[in-house]
Amino acid sequence: MQRYDRLKEILRLDPDQDFLAIYRLTATCEFPWDFARALELALFRTYAVPSIGGLLAETAEFTERTQKRYDDTALLLDAVVEHGFDSDTARTAIRRVNQMHRSYDISNDDMRYVLCTFVVIPSRWLDAYGWRPMTHHERRASANYYTALGRHLGITDIPGSYEEFEATLDAYEAAHFGWDEGARKVADSTLDLMASWYPAPLAPAVRRGGLALLDDSLIAAFRYEAPNAGFRKLVQGALRLRGRAVRLLPPRRAPHYARQNPEIKGYPDGYDVGELGTFPVPGGGGCPVPHPRRPAGAEAQPPA
Template identity: 55%
Template sequence: MKRFALRDRTDRLDAVTQYEDIVRILATQEFPWDITQALSFALFRTYAVPSIGVLLHDTGEFTARPQKRYDDTVLILDAILEHGLASPKGRSALRRMNQMHGAYDISNDDMRYVLCTFVVTPVRWLAEFGWRALTPHEVTAWTHYYRAMGRHMGIQDIPETYDDFATVMDDYEAKHFAYDERSRAVADATLELLTTFPPSNLAPKSLVTLFARTLMEDELLDAFRYPRPSALSRKVFRSALWLRGRFVRYALPPRETPLFGREGTNLRTYPQGFDVEKLGTFPQGCPVHHRRPAAAPAAEPEAAQPRQGTASS
């Protein structure tokens, strides 16, 4: 296949009505490694908003079981991507995600901000480190995909365009990035997990975490009270990523078959397979409200209620 064959394919698809097909090509064939890194970094930066980082810390999942939380997140989003938002498996994955979110008091602003990071961070990553940047047509499709996902999640006031998403994200971070030791603990646990992924596990942990810090803006570093790397470190590591992009562009052909998240080497929790409806957490029992049988004793505690406005898809 020609190096730009997949771009030519996305160009022929409608960005408004066929956005799922375009995003599937981008995430599993054109940029599987880059988009995986970018989405991981998108989630990481949300920890610097204390209302998000503290909640994640208090669940205990991100500090006690970071590998499982990573795997669950990848597999839930992967099921939606592979099968489609309206498919039975996609709807099951959306329902599982909404059940987890609905068990906690999460503001719409925080939910919308996280959605913004998933729209904006990959576009910026590819513009700087990818073997090519996304085309405006692809950015439109990428934006429509996450707008649709946001609607299924019951998020209100979703931005209309990519530029709107970028503005909301940047403004939210400027206003809300702040230090909290619990958020820092979640970030530390995530960086520790990063050092176990191949090939990073072959390098000294200090080098791996330095590499990660060179990809963070000063505002993000300051929110975690991480030391700022030197200008030389930033240049060396960022140049290495840029050179990787050149190598991919000129030395590697495009993938002919998709590479889905469930096939990734970093997933280690479910070697025998998984059921998407059993992924994630079930705080205080199942967070979905079930009608109590008439004969049940009045003192029986009720299951946790979903977040107001969350769609069950």
């Protein structure tokens, strides 16, 4: 297989009908490392909306159990990518996400914004740092994939194209990014988590590197000290250099899913999708309706 053969395969597919297949090939074969980093950044951006970041702080899940929340979020989202919307595993994952979201007063606008980040941020990341940019074909498929996911999550007024997703994201951030003390704690905990994945002597540099990847609007919203311009250029240059190096490598022959990422730490012996996430206690500030701990159709996943 040559370097661009898989792209040729992608371009032979229909982005309106085969959007899952295209998105799976793009995310797990062409750019698995980049998608992991871009989706981390996408979730990080959502903290800068006070109604989102503040709620996450109130639940304490992203400050006291940060690794588990990271693992569960990645695994639930990726279950749909790996198994497809019609599988028992994906239906269980979507059910779990819906059960958690319905336990809190989350607006449709906030949910739609989060969906927009999943569509737009990977494309922008690849434009900046990927071994190639996403094609219009892939962006269209990504928009269609997340439109389908959004409908399964009960989100309404979903943008109708990649361009509309992008415009919605930019407008929402301009209107809603702002300071929230709890959101800053969530952001700090997330940066600390990412630093913890590396040897302790490297942790401060990793944290600085993470801050260097935040744009000025995020730096301002979280009231972080602006990164040194030279260091920011160094980090961004290193990522661009990595992209050029990856372009010279042979293509990946097998898909790489989130459950195989070394950053997923909490399930060395495998996991059950139906057990991922939180289970709010009736009468304890969560959803007043009891939910079964192991929804029917859950499938155990092997360790990576």
